[in-house]
Amino acid sequence: MIARIKKEYSQNIDRHTQGLILNQIEMLLNYSDRFYDRQFFTRNKTGNDVTQRFESLLNDYFNDDHLIEKGIPEVKYFAEKLNLSSNYLSDLLNKFTGKTTIEHIHLKLVDKAKNILLGTTKSISEISYELGFEHPSHFTKIFKTKAGISPLHLRKQFPEQN
Missing domain, CATH: 1.10.10.60 (Homeodomain-like)
Structure with missing residues (x-):
């Protein structure tokens, strides 16, 4: 995911770049929340x-x-x-x-x-x-x-x- 963000901002920036980067960051944060919450159920x-x-x-x-x-x-x-x-x-x-x-x-x-x-x-x-x-x-x-x-x-x- 980080690699995708890095690739996106290192290429030619167009009108979709910001939205795609934000979507990738949001997905990364959602996975982090999921991981954090799971520890309470598995422990x-x-x-x-x-x-x-x-x-x-x-x-x-x-x-x-x-x-x-x-x-x-x-x-x-x-x-x-x-x-x-x-x-x-x-x-x-x-x-x-x-x-x-x-x-x-x-x-x-x-x-x-x-x-x-x-x-x-x-x-x-x-x-x-x-x-x-x-x-x-x-x-x-x-x-x-x-x-x-x-x-x-x-x-x-x-x-x-x-």
Whole structure:
């Protein structure tokens, strides 16, 4: 395919040259997409192993009581631990779980936040800092997006648990 492109632009250029070159490049990109997608279907066991290792790393990270110091984990952190690129890890998780790496991180954050919200009387700000957020508003925004309710409203729904 590359040879055809090279041959096309090295010959006399006419009104069809650009279209033919673009068609060859498009075909090359389509084959690349196909190759990339196939690896997820031909490596099911590997993908499941990576997914399980990721979940384990995620649980370990959030079970540690030092989130204030460590902060919210980045996709890069987990990718490096799994010896993968950040994009590949997100693609792999998305294929096997339907969620990207950042979505998994946010859902785990919200689960931990719910436990703290319903188990303590700490303020929303205290909880957000405890979870590694620099700004409580960012915590509230993620919480509301993932839980469908603000942290304060969740707490008000279950007052007896505080």
